[in-house]
Amino acid sequence: MPNNKIFVSYRRQDASGEAGRLVDDLQDVFGEESVFLDVETLEAGLDFVVAIDQALNSCKVLIAIIGPHWAKIKDAEGNLRLFEEGDFIRIEIAAALERNIRVIPVLVNGAKMPSNSDLPEELQALNRRHAHELSSSRWKYDTEQLVGILSKIIEPKKKTDPTPPPRPTPRPRPVPVKKQKSWFARNFIWVVGGFVVIAILFSLGSEDFQEGFEEGYNEAVTTDNSMPTATELLEDFESQQNEPKISSEANQTSGSSQSTTVNITGLWSLTAADGSFATIRLNQLNSDVEYYEYNALNDLIGTGTGFWEDNVLYIDAFNSFLQIGLELELVYSNPGTLTGELYVPSNNYTTTVTLTVIP
Numbered sequence: 001m002p003n004n005k006i007f008v009s010y011r012r013q014d015a016s017g018e019a020g021r022l023v024d025d026l027q028d029v030f031g032e033e034s035v036f037l038d039v040e041t042l043e044a045g046l047d048f049v050v051a052i053d054q055a056l057n058s059c060k061v062l063i064a065i066i067g068p069h070w071a072k073i074k075d076a077e078g079n080l081r082l083f084e085e086g087d088f089i090r091i092e093i094a095a096a097l098e099r100n101i102r103v104i105p106v107l108v109n110g111a112k113m114p115s116n117s118d119l120p121e122e123l124q125a126l127n128r129r130h131a132h133e134l135s136s137s138r139w140k141y142d143t144e145q146l147v148g149i150l151s152k153i154i155e156p157k158k159k160t161d162p163t164p165p166p167r168p169t170p171r172p173r174p175v176p177v178k179k180q181k182s183w184f185a186r187n188f189i190w191v192v193g194g195f196v197v198i199a200i201l202f203s204l205g206s207e208d209f210q211e212g213f214e215e216g217y218n219e220a221v222t223t224d225n226s227m228p229t230a231t232e233l234l235e236d237f238e239s240q241q242n243e244p245k246i247s248s249e250a251n252q253t254s255g256s257s258q259s260t261t262v263n264i265t266g267l268w269s270l271t272a273a274d275g276s277f278a279t280i281r282l283n284q285l286n287s288d289v290e291y292y293e294y295n296a297l298n299d300l301i302g303t304g305t306g307f308w309e310d311n312v313l314y315i316d317a318f319n320s321f322l323q324i325g326l327e328l329e330l331v332y333s334n335p336g337t338l339t340g341e342l343y344v345p346s347n348n349y350t351t352t353v354t355l356t357v358i359p
Helices: 014-032 049-057 088-096 123-130 136-151 188-203 207-221 230-242 248-256
Strands: 004-010 035-037 058-065 101-109 133-134 266-272 277-284 287-294 300-309 312-321 322-336 337-344 349-357
Touching: 004 014, 004 049, 004 088, 014 035, 014 058, 014 101, 014 136, 049 058, 049 088, 058 088, 088 101, 101 136, 123 266, 123 312, 133 136, 277 300, 287 312, 300 322
Parallel strands: 004 035, 004 058, 058 101, 101 133
Antiparallel strands: 266 277, 266 349, 277 287, 287 300, 300 312, 312 322, 322 337, 337 349
16 A cells, blocks of 8 residues: 555544544545545444554654644543553554654644643654644635645645536627608608708798698698608708707717727626625636636635626626526626626526726
């Protein structure tokens, strides 16, 4: 059996929670088969002394997790457990020291290294080993430092690249209904030309002509109900003259803003209407966008992909912390701001969200 494992030694009454948490982190890096958790992994009916001896034969490193009560725990008769010859913690560490296995004391919950007077003679060499501290407030950083030390002794398992989530299918957009132009709009040029002639004749004081025009025009359109009367035509023309006009400069400005290319790569602060918040990193390459979500501790808790089209961002992501899928549809409403909706398909939940760029 190759000696490429990590042996984790701890007392249940002292640091069982920290031991389990550390083992999970180490197994993520080195693999489940490379981490041995003292008697927790033994089958019923086995001699734990023999089993510990066999486990140490396949280990390069022993991690001794030491909490604040590690050396002070007593048995039912009031004797210190560490000074009993059958204490498995004593057996584990003493055997590792005797075989020159790398022993790393790991201090948790503010514990300090015990003095030589607190240790049986065969464990006093433990005090000559440099200890590593794991603090709950900076667990991620301290664990990464420990993993760096262990990686020099035991090779981490090879990581496979995660399969990116499929590209989201955009929600169907309503097809705009083309507004039917009025008769006047379709024949504007001809009407204007006619009114120019009419205006000239009116200026000459030809009242008879005006009456004749209205009479003749109304007679001509009686067979076509879709055509307006002359009076309606005059009123329509006057209302058209009173409508506000949009200058060509405004049109040019509007057109230039729509054609502006926006790159949304960077850090964004996400706030939702339900009070939740997160930090988002967006990486844009052409129209494709990568999505990464971080919590308040800067831990990566979500990934996804999407695309950027017509100033609208579509994202399909998965939050590994909540174990739910997410869909986002966001509009670049103002410089540095994306607004829209977050949709959770599993429970049909929707909330409005705002992303603000972090300088």
